[in-house]
Amino acid sequence: MTGELGQLALCFALALSLVMAVAGLTGARSEAATARAIAHGATMGMLVFVALAFGTLTYAFVTSDFSISGVASNSNTLKPLVYRISGVWGNHEGSMLLWVLVLSLYSGLVAMLGRGGERLTSAALGVQGMLAAAFILFILFTSNPFLRIDPAPFEGAGLNPLLQDPGLAMHPPMLYAGYVGLSASFSYAAAALMVGEEGWARAARPLMLLSWIFLTCGIALGSWWAYYELGWGGFWFWDPVENASLMPWLVATALLHSALATEKSGAFRTWSLLLAIGGFSMSLIGTFLVRSGLTTSVHSFASDPTRGLYILALIFCAIGGALALFAWRAPKLQGGAAFEAVSRETMLLLNNVFLVAACASVFVGTLYPMVLDAMGRDKISVGPPYYVATFAPIFFALLLLVPLGPMLGWRRGNLKEVLRALAPALGLAVIAALVVLLVASPRFLTGALAFAMAGWLIGASLLDVLRRRGARASAFAAALAHAGLGVTLMGVAGTTLWRSEALVVVGPGELMHVGPYTLRFDGVTQRQGSDYRASRAHIALMSGDQVKSVMTPEQRIYPADGQDVSVTAIRTTGFQDLYLALGDNRGDGRWTIRAYVSPLAPFIWLGGLVMGLGGMLSLWGRLRVRATLPATAAQPAE
Amino acid sequence: MKRVLFLLLLLAAPAFFSIAPIPARAAPAPGTFSDPAMEARARNLQRQLRCLVCQGESIDESHAPLAEELRQLVRQQMVEGRSDRQIQEFLTARYGNYILMRPPVEADTYFLWAAPFLVLIVAGGVAIFVISKARKAAPSDPL
Numbered sequence: 001m002t003g004e005l006g007q008l009a010l011c012f013a014l015a016l017s018l019v020m021a022v023a024g025l026t027g028a029r030s031e032a033a034t035a036r037a038i039a040h041g042a043t044m045g046m047l048v049f050v051a052l053a054f055g056t057l058t059y060a061f062v063t064s065d066f067s068i069s070g071v072a073s074n075s076n077t078l079k080p081l082v083y084r085i086s087g088v089w090g091n092h093e094g095s096m097l098l099w100v101l102v103l104s105l106y107s108g109l110v111a112m113l114g115r116g117g118e119r120l121t122s123a124a125l126g127v128q129g130m131l132a133a134a135f136i137l138f139i140l141f142t143s144n145p146f147l148r149i150d151p152a153p154f155e156g157a158g159l160n161p162l163l164q165d166p167g168l169a170m171h172p173p174m175l176y177a178g179y180v181g182l183s184a185s186f187s188y189a190a191a192a193l194m195v196g197e198e199g200w201a202r203a204a205r206p207l208m209l210l211s212w213i214f215l216t217c218g219i220a221l222g223s224w225w226a227y228y229e230l231g232w233g234g235f236w237f238w239d240p241v242e243n244a245s246l247m248p249w250l251v252a253t254a255l256l257h258s259a260l261a262t263e264k265s266g267a268f269r270t271w272s273l274l275l276a277i278g279g280f281s282m283s284l285i286g287t288f289l290v291r292s293g294l295t296t297s298v299h300s301f302a303s304d305p306t307r308g309l310y311i312l313a314l315i316f317c318a319i320g321g322a323l324a325l326f327a328w329r330a331p332k333l334q335g336g337a338a339f340e341a342v343s344r345e346t347m348l349l350l351n352n353v354f355l356v357a358a359c360a361s362v363f364v365g366t367l368y369p370m371v372l373d374a375m376g377r378d379k380i381s382v383g384p385p386y387y388v389a390t391f392a393p394i395f396f397a398l399l400l401l402v403p404l405g406p407m408l409g410w411r412r413g414n415l416k417e418v419l420r421a422l423a424p425a426l427g428l429a430v431i432a433a434l435v436v437l438l439v440a441s442p443r444f445l446t447g448a449l450a451f452a453m454a455g456w457l458i459g460a461s462l463l464d465v466l467r468r469r470g471a472r473a474s475a476f477a478a479a480l481a482h483a484g485l486g487v488t489l490m491g492v493a494g495t496t497l498w499r500s501e502a503l504v505v506v507g508p509g510e511l512m513h514v515g516p517y518t519l520r521f522d523g524v525t526q527r528q529g530s531d532y533r534a535s536r537a538h539i540a541l542m543s544g545d546q547v548k549s550v551m552t553p554e555q556r557i558y559p560a561d562g563q564d565v566s567v568t569a570i571r572t573t574g575f576q577d578l579y580l581a582l583g584d585n586r587g588d589g590r591w592t593i594r595a596y597v598s599p600l601a602p603f604i605w606l607g608g609l610v611m612g613l614g615g616m617l618s619l620w621g622r623l624r625v626r627a628t629l630p631a632t633a634a635q636p637a638e
Numbered sequence: 639m640k641r642v643l644f645l646l647l648l649l650a651a652p653a654f655f656s657i658a659p660i661p662a663r664a665a666p667a668p669g670t671f672s673d674p675a676m677e678a679r680a681r682n683l684q685r686q687l688r689c690l691v692c693q694g695e696s697i698d699e700s701h702a703p704l705a706e707e708l709r710q711l712v713r714q715q716m717v718e719g720r721s722d723r724q725i726q727e728f729l730t731a732r733y734g735n736y737i738l739m740r741p742p743v744e745a746d747t748y749f750l751w752a753a754p755f756l757v758l759i760v761a762g763g764v765a766i767f768v769i770s771k772a773r774k775a776a777p778s779d780p781l
Contacts, residue, residue: 232699239694267772295693338775346769353761361754368750369741378746381688383696383739390754504664512664521664583667592667 003068003146006056010097010136010146013049013104016042017132020107024126028119028195036122043111043125046132050104054088054097057145061088067152070094070145076158076560078531086169087159092291092307093145095172099287100135102173102180107132109207110184116203123191124184131183134314142307158560161532167225175218179248179283181211185255186280189273190322193329201262201272206622208259208276212252213615219245220608227604231566231581233499233596235492235604238387240295243366244286247359251279254355257405261348265410267337268349270330275352277322282359284315294370340412347405354398361390399453399485403460406478407467421467425459440498450493457486474621481614488607494600501597503583507590511542515597517578518542522550524582524591532556534567537582537591541571553582553593577601669710676716683712683722686739687729696739 020042027036057070061084066072074091075084089098107128114121139145162168184207192200222242227235236242255275262272289295292308339345365382373379403425407418432455433448440447461483468475502514506521513519522538534554540547551569558565569580576599583592671677684698689705697705697712708729715725729737741747 230699234699237694268768337772339769339772341769341773345772349765349768353758353765356761357754357758360757364750364753368747368753372746379734379736380741380747381736381739382741382750383686383688383694385686385740386750389740390751394754394758502664503667503670505667506664510664593664 002056002060002065003148006053006060007140007144007146009049009053009056010140013046013053013100014133014136014140016046016049017129017136020046020129021126021133022129024122024124024129025194026126027122028126028191030119032122033118036118039122039125039129040111042129043107046129047104047108050097050101050132050136054101057094057097058085058088061085064156065152066154066156067148067150068145069147069149072149072153072156074157074159076156076531078560079159079164080530082166082169083159083164086163089172090159090163091145093139093143095176096135096139096143096291097145098173098176099180100132100139102176103128103132103135103183105177106181106184106207106211109210110187113203113206115206116188116197116199119195120188120191120197120200120203123194124187127187127190128183131187131318134317138307138310138314142310155560158531158558161556161558161563161565162229164565165225165229167221167229171218171222171225174214174221175245178211178213178215178218178252179245179286181207181214182248182252182276182280182283184208184211185252185276186322189276190325193273193325196329196333198266198269198333201259204276205259205263206619208252208256209615209619209622212249212256213612213619215245215249215252216608216615217612219249220605220612223608224605227601228568228570228579229565231568231594233495233501233579233594233598235495235601238365238382238384240366241290243362244289244295247362247366248279248282248286250355250359250362251275251282254352254359255279257348257351257355261337261345265337265339265345267339267345268352269333269337270326271352273326273330273333277319277326281315281319281322282363284311284318288312288315289366338411342408342415343413344405344408344410347401347408350401351398351405354394354401358391358394358398361387361394365390396453399457399489402457402482402485403464406464406482407460422460422463425456425463428459429453429455431455442498444497447493447497450489450497454486454490454493457489458483461486472621474618474624477614477618477621479614480617481611484607484610484612484614486607487603487610491600491603491605491607495598495604498599499596502595503592504595505586505590505592507588512593512595514578514595517595517597519551519580519595520547521591521593523589524585527554529556531560532558532565535582535585537580537593539569539580539593541578551578551580553580555582572602574602575600669713671713671716679722680709680713680716683716683725684709686726687712688737688739690733690737 020039023035023042024039026032027039060068060071061075062081064071064075064077064084070091070093074094075087079087088094107125110121110124110128185204188200188204191197222245223235226237227233255272258268258272258275261267262269288308288311291311292305294308337345365386369380369382403422404418407421408415429452433452436448436451437443461479464479465476468479500515502512504512506512508521508523510521511518512521520540520542522540524535524537527534527536534556536552536554539551539553541549541551549571551571553569554567556565556567557563566581571578576597579596579598581594583594585591666672671680681698685696687697687708689695689697689700689702689708691702691704692700695705697708712725715728720728726738735742741750743751
């Protein structure tokens, strides 16, 4: 019964999304007030029905209803409740339903916030409706999570054990809340092109910020998960799936900056529209890469191309349609604000130049091997060395300019004055570089450069905060977000350059050394978990002859899935991680242990969190002052 | 009597050792070089080579049996005195460019390597154009 209910709800949602599309677009004409009211109602109705479908699927997972194929192949009665719930989106069908749920939630927010005037909102809802219809059709035709199997199996196949982790349970919803949320900016931009509304950048900003915050935190969470779960101490692998989330982030970051200029001084009006279209396009392309199976291999895509081709067609329609609209309407928009070469506008433009180039590096690096292979030319790998050679220098150049932006005035700034004001930050940068060269060993010039850059970013943020003291909280958003970049950079440099490691085989009672730590291996015990068996190593962290604490990395075997997963043990001081992973059993009580000491590793994700907080501060300011400020009022820049 | 005592002592010896053991140091994992410079070189090489059966992992960080074989192969060739370049060439001849984490610069990959910088140059050019247009529109009194 539940399966049919879910499917029915999804069909109703489809009908309502079509109503939303037609009524919303009709409502873009000023006299069609009834159509606008219908579009609003349809949006809320669609949200309710999509939520109902999602709730139904969740209920089926929680109650282990194995007559539903999605549940049977992705869950198991032995799974703890939280992983039965996260199993809902731990598979293709369910994750697409989550995709549509997030799209509906953002549609609801567009309707409820109703910013930028009735016509703009209505047209934006129309575009959201078209997107929702396309994706619900995709689910119903190619990825139906409610399909029945007869007879129902007695037990389910289980969730991929790698996915059974609190970090990864939260990761997809957060990431989707980010990159599907970019649909709101896309719809606002398309709507602005249709109705010729100029206030779209202001209207779209709260949801733009919200999705950026989720995307930032989602990426940080994914990276943290990879760090503690994969057992190699790495935090970013330039894997196509990771890149699929990084590309929308880069464009969304560019959009946040460009739209700021559009809103404050009317500059880059058409460019911001293009970025709003581009940001969600990257989300769609990312979805295509991950969902079509292309990331695994070109051949797994070719063997079952239905889903991939559908999304590809959808991408062509969505991006092509938006770009055609752009080409047709954008030239009619009033453009060309006036500003001097030395101004905040110029800095925001340069920000965009570098972010777009950085995105090009990730885009080409991800897609090029697939294209080359599909053309039958050569099979190549594009690994970290490529990104170190292309992405890193471009991004580094961007970071160099970051502190200048918030200090320069709109329209016309004074570079000399700003550089003088930033002198203490430059001093901090030099000190940071010297300290690194003197203290850290081995000595790395790149390390000194990275810390100089971090000093420059954080120092400038402190100066910016001092300069704006007394202003409302949201004025400090940029300083916080930019300081976060510096914090992450220190973490990345510390971990990649100064990580020490030990790969050893130890027997009970034996000592091992890694970095400044001495560890004693006290053997391995067996443990029965909820749906797995674990070999748990007991490793004492020594301080002289005293045991300071005991760390317990594990190897878990999930019999239902026939897979083993390593669970690392991490002890952090906040400035340095001691990271242990249990390897193979070598017989006679001897085991392989991998131990890493990663200086500043926690800074990587702390920086992401700080960036996210910066976004939240800005969003909070936006929601607090909503409707109290006229559209052109000057306010402290964020 | 003395003999018996001696024998008893001999028998008891292991017990004494086990009462006051000197903790043994852990052995490095089999296959690792004792020379840290050699080991660092091996690790660096391993990071440059892709595990052919995994998803995006280098052979340095993969559990796959093939990765273990390739690690041994790399180390064996190092012992035989081959240079990093020779080892990479040997593996490329055997497995193709796919094994290299850093794609080679050749006709097929010129675009791959150039694209980010081309975009940077084009975007930079557009930015200069936009700025010069915006300057003309701005009132031209000097700062």
